[in-house]
Amino acid sequence: MSTLRFENITVRFGSVTAVNDVTLEVPNGAVVGLVGESGSGKTTLARAAVGLAPMQVGRVLLDGVPVSRHGPARQLQMVFQDPYSSLDPRMRIGDTIAEALPEVARAEREGQVNRLLELVHLNPARAKDYPARLSGGQRQRVAIARALAARPAVLVADEITSALDVSIQGSILNLVRTLQRELGLTMLFISHNLAVLRYVAQRVAVMKDGGIVEEGPTAQVLGTPRDPYTKELLAAIPGR
Amino acid sequence: MDSLKRVLRTPLGVGALSMLGLVFLLAIFAPLLWGEAASETDTAHLLAPPSAEHWVGTDSLGRDLWLRTLVATRLTVLLALGATALGVLLGILLGSAPALLGRRIGRFVTAAVNILVAFPGLLLCLFFAVIFGVGEVGAVFAIGLAGAPTFARLCHTLVAGVQERDFVTASRIAGRSRAYVLFKHILPNIAEPLVVQATIGAGSCLLTFSGLSFLGLGVQSPAFDWGRLMNEGLNRIYLNPLAALAPGLLVITAGLAFNLTGEAIARAFNVETSGSWVTATAAARTAARKVPAAFSAANTVPREVLRVTDLQVGFPGSNPVRGVSFDLRPGEALGIVGESGAGKSLTGLAIAQLIEPPGQVDGEITFLGMPLRPDGGEDQRKLLGTSMALIFQDPMSSFNPARRIGEQLAEISRVHQGMNRRAAWERAVDRLRAVRISDPQRRAGQHPFEFSGGMRQRAMIGMGLMAAPKLLIADEPTTSLDVTVQQQVLDLIDSVREEEQVALILISHDLTLVAERCERILVMYAGRVVEDIPASALAVAQHPYTRLLLAAVPTLATDLDSPLAVIPGSQPDPSTQFSGCAFAPRCPLADDICRTREPLLRNAIPPIDDTRKKPGLGITLKTSRMRLELNLGGKPGSPVHTGQVACWHKGEPLPAPTLIDDDLPDETLAGVGR
Ligand SMILES: Nc1ncnc2c1ncn2[C@@H]1O[C@H](COP(=O)(O)OP(=O)(O)OP(=O)(O)O)[C@@H](O)[C@H]1O
Ligand code: SF4
Ligand SMILES: [Mg+2]
Numbered sequence: 047m048s049t050l051r052f053e054n055i056t057v058r059f060g061s062v063t064a065v066n067d068v069t070l071e072v073p074n075g076a077v078v079g080l081v082g083e084s085g086s087g088k089t090t091l092a093r094a095a096v097g098l099a100p101m102q103v104g105r106v107l108l109d110g111v112p113v114s115r116h117g118p119a120r121q122l123q124m125v126f127q128d129p130y131s132s133l134d135p136r137m138r139i140g141d142t143i144a145e146a147l148p149e150v151a152r153a154e155r156e157g158q159v160n161r162l163l164e165l166v167h168l169n170p171a172r173a174k175d176y177p178a179r180l181s182g183g184q185r186q187r188v189a190i191a192r193a194l195a196a197r198p199a200v201l202v203a204d205e206i207t208s209a210l211d212v213s214i215q216g217s218i219l220n221l222v223r224t225l226q227r228e229l230g231l232t233m234l235f236i237s238h239n240l241a242v243l244r245y246v247a248q249r250v251a252v253m254k255d256g257g258i259v260e261e262g263p264t265a266q267v268l269g270t271p272r273d274p275y276t277k278e279l280l281a282a283i284p285g286r
Numbered sequence: 287m288d289s290l291k292r293v294l295r296t297p298l299g300v301g302a303l304s305m306l307g308l309v310f311l312l313a314i315f316a317p318l319l320w321g322e323a324a325s326e327t328d329t330a331h332l333l334a335p336p337s338a339e340h341w342v343g344t345d346s347l348g349r350d351l352w353l354r355t356l357v358a359t360r361l362t363v364l365l366a367l368g369a370t371a372l373g374v375l376l377g378i379l380l381g382s383a384p385a386l387l388g389r390r391i392g393r394f395v396t397a398a399v400n401i402l403v404a405f406p407g408l409l410l411c412l413f414f415a416v417i418f419g420v421g422e423v424g425a426v427f428a429i430g431l432a433g434a435p436t437f438a439r440l441c442h443t444l445v446a447g448v449q450e451r452d453f454v455t456a457s458r459i460a461g462r463s464r465a466y467v468l469f470k471h472i473l474p475n476i477a478e479p480l481v482v483q484a485t486i487g488a489g490s491c492l493l494t495f496s497g498l499s500f501l502g503l504g505v506q507s508p509a510f511d512w513g514r515l516m517n518e519g520l521n522r523i524y525l526n527p528l529a530a531l532a533p534g535l536l537v538i539t540a541g542l543a544f545n546l547t548g549e550a551i552a553r554a555f556n557v558e559t560s561g562s563w564v565t566a567t568a569a570a571r572t573a574a575r576k577v578p579a580a581f582s583a584a585n586t587v588p589r590e591v592l593r594v595t596d597l598q599v600g601f602p603g604s605n606p607v608r609g610v611s612f613d614l615r616p617g618e619a620l621g622i623v624g625e626s627g628a629g630k631s632l633t634g635l636a637i638a639q640l641i642e643p644p645g646q647v648d649g650e651i652t653f654l655g656m657p658l659r660p661d662g663g664e665d666q667r668k669l670l671g672t673s674m675a676l677i678f679q680d681p682m683s684s685f686n687p688a689r690r691i692g693e694q695l696a697e698i699s700r701v702h703q704g705m706n707r708r709a710a711w712e713r714a715v716d717r718l719r720a721v722r723i724s725d726p727q728r729r730a731g732q733h734p735f736e737f738s739g740g741m742r743q744r745a746m747i748g749m750g751l752m753a754a755p756k757l758l759i760a761d762e763p764t765t766s767l768d769v770t771v772q773q774q775v776l777d778l779i780d781s782v783r784e785e786e787q788v789a790l791i792l793i794s795h796d797l798t799l800v801a802e803r804c805e806r807i808l809v810m811y812a813g814r815v816v817e818d819i820p821a822s823a824l825a826v827a828q829h830p831y832t833r834l835l836l837a838a839v840p841t842l843a844t845d846l847d848s849p850l851a852v853i854p855g856s857q858p859d860p861s862t863q864f865s866g867c868a869f870a871p872r873c874p875l876a877d878d879i880c881r882t883r884e885p886l887l888r889n890a891i892p893p894i895d896d897t898r899k900k901p902g903l904g905i906t907l908k909t910s911r912m913r914l915e916l917n918l919g920g921k922p923g924s925p926v927h928t929g930q931v932a933c934w935h936k937g938e939p940l941p942a943p944t945l946i947d948d949d950l951p952d953e954t955l956a957g958v959g960r
Contacts, residue, residue, distance in 0.1 A: 096459050120461040128739075132452035136474040142453075145470075146460035167856065184626055189456070196460050208772075211625040211795045216838035216850035223849070245840040245850070268842070 048199035055104035066256035075230035079247030123198035129185035140173030292554035302546035366492035372430025381441025402435035489544030597649035606860035621800030624810035675750025692730025812868035
């Protein structure tokens with residue numbers, strides 16, 4: 047049971063207000079999509095959730111309990127967009143994944159790592175490789191495996207498919223849906239791609255200039271958008 | 287071991303290391319061999335001048351000064367190393383304090399360090415010498431402590447650079463402690479620059495220590511180091527100058543040995559960490575002034591900017607690129623797509639002549655009429671340096687983190703176009719402005735880490751525009767950027783292309799993105815081009831792989847109740863030997879022919895109008911100057927595939943899109959989530 051709730055979050059960097067009084071709920075077992083233009087504060091909000099951005103006002107609640115404001119909380123895991131920066135070039139990928147596993151016996155570790163690698167369609171033999179030997183797409187799969195390794199209650203995914211191969215994008219999106227359906231994984235899924243959000247998210251929130259301009263069930267937001275900015279976003283989709 | 291080999295590969299490295307080795311050999315063996323002889327008094331030769339017996343003469347007790355100088359090596363080196371170790375250790379502690387103790391305390395430490403750095407080192411040194419008293423130990427502390435602030439600052443900058451990378455964040459989110467992150471992730475990633483600094487630092491420590499001893503603040507008799515010997519020799523400098531000069535020379539030699547070694551490691555390390563690309567790019571840019579007259583003269587401008595014929599790239603045991611051919615017209619935008627490992631990047635690198643041994647490139651590449659060869663001479667380097675620009679996926683590793691952006695841009699014009707410092711700087715500022723970086727004057731003076739990802743990428747494009755390129759190769763230029771910044775960077779590339787008539791090769795895994803930006807698309811699979819298609823004709827793509835790729839992307843019309851199409855399996859490894867079509871194991875149309883005979887690129891079949899009124903006919907007329915594409919009889923406005931396809935069953939209908947549900951076995955899921 048894990049409902050993630052942002053309550054009146056405000057994040058300022060110096061004189062810039064990146065996130066302005068945002069309240070948003072990610073219900074237990076649901077995927078909530080977050081869409082918006084660059085600099086609208088999506089990533090900052092996500093980082094605030096995992097304790098990486100300084101909140102001036104507001105709090106993040108997990109099942110009604112405030113998440114520690116000092117330092118990251120393990121129940122919240124994040125997957126980043128940039129697969130080149132998210133893996134330590136000096137660490138074997140197997141170790142990178144194992145690092146995020148909750149305390150498990152050494153003997154079990156290898157099995158878990160292998161399973162996670164298979165889960166993201168990588169050959170378990172790759173566990174011994176350093177990131178330099180992986181292509182961009184393969185690195186991102188490792189990053190996803192690492193986030194899943196921590197057995198998070200809520201997963202925050204920031205543009206996780208935008209650097210992925212088209213051929214694997216589909217399987218990652220399918221995976222997101224499977225995880226959500228079978229395990230009731232709760233997820234905040236950030237993407238610029240409305241079609242992707244439509245596919246994975248039950249609810250969608252649209253962000254602009256640090257605030258949420260529209261939030262609701264996906265079909266409703268995409269079908270009958272109320273906010274002019276949402277309409278603009280929909281109109282910008284190629285092939286429409 | 288590997289890095290040692292790299293250091294030894296340069297003449298500088300060999301020279302510096304042998305010098306340093308000699309110093310260490312002396313430090314170890316001199317006291318063993320001549321320790322006694324050096325303290326033997328010879329009353330017959332007090333204060334003797336240099337002679338065959340006593341090369342540098344003797345001191346007031348008749349001891350041989352040359353032997354004493356040699357024996358003093360050990361103490362001198364040991365003390366210098368001791369002081370360095372102290373300084374480095376303290377420096378690392380102070381420098382990583384912010385990472386270890388958190389922001390607030392860290393800020394305090396950093397401020398203190400910054401104040402200390404502002405004090406002249408020698409002053410600190412004298413200050414500590416007074417506190418700790420005159421003598422060896424005092425001097426070690428004095429010099430060590432005096433060196434610490436500078437080292438701390440360097441360490442702090444390096445740590446801060448690594449700290450903001452996502453892998454550190456990820457480790458913290460995974461619940462790892464600050465200390466764990468520091469030792470497991472941060473320190474290993476800054477080890478090389480620290481080693482370099484420490485080595486160079488040891489050189490300065492040696493000099494400073496000798497200075498202190500010379501002033502009488504360091505080593506006290508009866509112990510002696512080089513500084514002490516110089517001090518003693520000074521009294522009789524007019525009678526026996528060698529007595530002071532000999533240890534002095536050794537001080538300089540040893541100091542240089544440390545410094546040059548540091549320098550050599552630094553060079554070797556650059557090659558290692560920033561990847562061979564950067565150096566190779568620099569090498570590729572080692573071109574001067576202008577394009578050779580033959581290539582810039584208007585009347586000989588070749589029809590195509592680039593012609594690639596049967597390009598192959600091989601590594602020992604694998605063949606990642608197996609025959610790629612295409613032409614590129616001036617100003618044309620060509621996209622190369624394909625999944626990870628298809629050979630897209632290697633194709634780009636091979637064109638730019640950036641494949642390094644043991645990699646091997648075969649086939650013909652003609653750029654602006656000049657055939658490119660791996661061992662191409664000065665002309666080729668000039669041509670590549672000024673007419674071809676490259677943009678890579680990871681802009682951070684393409685810049686030297688320690689130097690200002692402006693300098694790095696200016697360097698290209700200075701070295702390769704022969705501009706003077708000032709003019710080159712101005713050009714750099716101008717280019718930064720051209721890539722829409724606001725306040726370019728100020729930004730040029732900043733370091734790469736002060737730029738956001740998008741700005742770095744723009745600066746990188748600016749770098750490519752320092753000369754006047756005819757071809758821009760952009761390899762996943764925006765993959766690591768925030769999506770809307772991606773749009774800006776791509777818009778920028780577009781406008782540059784229009785303004786300066788630059789041809790573009792855009793390499794990306796993102797088919798939709800490439801389709802929006804390019805006129806023509808090469809779809810690569812397992813090292814081959816499987817479809818060469820006009821972007822406008824994607825809807826009528828004929829290769830099963832291209833069509834499946836298109837089907838795997840969700841649109842606003844995708845059925846929400848079924849899983850997305852997934853191409854099962856994965857691309858074969860480049861070390862695999864094929865007998866037939868590389869895509870056969872994943873292809874729904876594969877049959878025995880596919881599995882035994884490899885299909886070659888052939889013209890796409892003209893589309894058949896589904897109402898069967900009249901068949902459409904696509905005709906391509908190629909003349910020496912242009913390519914005329916006609917569409918006869920087809921439905922007006924319907925896209926026509928005028929490209930090429932490598933498939934035995936091109937254009938045949940795919941069985942009703944087999945949607946493979948990648949539902950995973952329960953035990954796989956059990957390990958994930960709660
Ligand atoms: N230096 C090398 N030594 C051996 N194999 C290499 C080397 N560089 C690349 N390869 C292999 O060549 C193949 C093609 O690599 P390339 O980087 O061109 O792929 P790509 O299509 O650009 O993939 P991505 O989309 O992930 O960037 C890969 O299987 C890769 O592992
Ligand atoms: S040649 Fe055969 S296996 Fe290869 S893509 Fe065409 S139909 Fe599929
Ligand atoms: Mg690549």
